[in-house]
Amino acid sequence: xxxxxxxxxxxxxxxxxxxxxxxxxxxxxxxxxxxxxxxxxxxxxxxxxxxxxxxxxxxxxxxxxxxxxxxxxxxxxxxxxxxxxxxxxxxxxxxxxxxxxxxxxxxxxxxxxxxxxxxxxxxxxxxxxxxxxxxxxxxxxxxxxxxxxxxxxxxxxxxxxxxxxxxxxxxxxxxxxxxxxxxxxxxxxxxxxxxxxxxxxxxxxxxxxxxxxxxxxxxxxxxxxxxxxxxxxxxxxxxxxxxxxxxxxxxxxxxxxxxxxxxxxxxxxxxxxxxxxxxxxxxxxxxxxxxxxxxxxx
DNA sequence: CGATTATCCTGTGCGC
DNA sequence: TGCGCACAGGATAATC
Numbered sequence: 001x002x003x004x005x006x007x008x009x010x011x012x013x014x015x016x017x018x019x020x021x022x023x024x025x026x027x028x029x030x031x032x033x034x035x036x037x038x039x040x041x042x043x044x045x046x047x048x049x050x051x052x053x054x055x056x057x058x059x060x061x062x063x064x065x066x067x068x069x070x071x072x073x074x075x076x077x078x079x080x081x082x083x084x085x086x087x088x089x090x091x092x093x094x095x096x097x098x099x100x101x102x103x104x105x106x107x108x109x110x111x112x113x114x115x116x117x118x119x120x121x122x123x124x125x126x127x128x129x130x131x132x133x134x135x136x137x138x139x140x141x142x143x144x145x146x147x148x149x150x151x152x153x154x155x156x157x158x159x160x161x162x163x164x165x166x167x168x169x170x171x172x173x174x175x176x177x178x179x180x181x182x183x184x185x186x187x188x189x190x191x192x193x194x195x196x197x198x199x200x201x202x203x204x205x206x207x208x209x210x211x212x213x214x215x216x217x218x219x220x221x222x223x224x225x226x227x228x229x230x231x232x233x234x235x236x237x238x239x240x241x242x243x244x245x246x247x248x249x250x251x252x253x254x255x256x257x258x259x260x261x262x263x264x265x266x267x268x269x270x271x272x273x274x275x276x277x278x279x280x281x282x283x284x285x286x287x288x289x290x291x292x293x294x295x296x297x298x
Numbered sequence: 299c300g301a302t303t304a305t306c307c308t309g310t311g312c313g314c
Numbered sequence: 315t316g317c318g319c320a321c322a323g324g325a326t327a328a329t330c
Contacts (some may be wrong), residue, residue, distance in 0.1 A: 031304090032307085035307080051299045076307085076308095077307085077308075077309085088303065092308080110307080110308050110309065111306085111308050111309085112306080112307055112308080113306065113307065177301095178300080178301080179300075179301060183301080183302090222310095245310095245311095246309080246311095248309090284304075286301090286303090287302080287303065287304085
């Protein structure tokens with residue numbers, strides 16, 4: 001469900017409601033939600049004060065006053081919802097953060113693909129207890145920042161945040177690649193934050209077919225792609241993200257987004273293209289549905 | 299190595 | 315109305 005605009009909307013809500021608040025208790029009931037390390041380690045956060053709320057791509061980074069970072073990913077169906085302790089727990093509530101002077105923050109996730117983990121806690125719990133290949137200090141993530149936080153080592157494989165990429169990065173990352181353009185837009189190692197909805201919307205604004213071989217884009221097309229990426233994501237954030245018909249995505253206060261009303265192609269197969277009127281087509285790229293206009297996008 | 303697919307889950311909507 | 319099936323905003327391990 002949540003892509004960059006939705007996660008950014010959640011980030012702003014968490015920041016507004018919980019920044020500077022002290023965590024009184026963190027309870028985890030879902031066995032799959034904290035799976036990268038011993039769930040009991042989250043007890044280390046008790047008594048800490050939230051001092052930064054960052055984001056890189058679709059990952060939320062909660063920074064605490066002792067330097068710890070709690071990472072959250074909502075995957076397909078996760079939600080972070082503020083609620084008073086007295087309100088009944090929704091089905092599929094897997095974790096509850098209790099704060100001083102604020103509502104509880106609940107992690108609700110029916111499909112259980114989402115996860116929470118404390119950054120930097122993985123190494124000690126690897127079977128061999130040793131260093132992982134490719135994680136040596138000389139290739140450590142350099143100056144990458146996400147809301148003032150250094151990027152945790154677990155996220156070192158991510159590309160730059162999609163709001164930070166320009167034509168130069170895209171040109172270098174797509175050069176020589178034969179995979180469809182859309183497949184690389186949703187590849188988090190290329191750029192972080194774009195998912196299935198926004199890849200289609202970006203391709204439409206850029207007037208590029210999602211099935212174009214990614215390496216074949218000309219300089220002018222790469223510039224359009226970079227501008228479209230920034231424009232679409234920025235406008236989607238301004239609209240509070242996209243809440244589809246299943247109403248699954250909600251911000252921290254339970255409010256729906258409105259960018260779904262501005263979708264040009266996503267989910268609109270057979271309906272007229274907003275630009276030219278030709279019916280929007282649906283193709284399959286990387287086992288996912290891809291929507292585009294054959295006339296407007298080439 | 300790069301590109302494709304199979305898998306983890308629950309919920310929903312569609313066709314029959 | 316009810317049932318079975320396909321599919322869903324993602325990431326990643328396995329396979330070709």
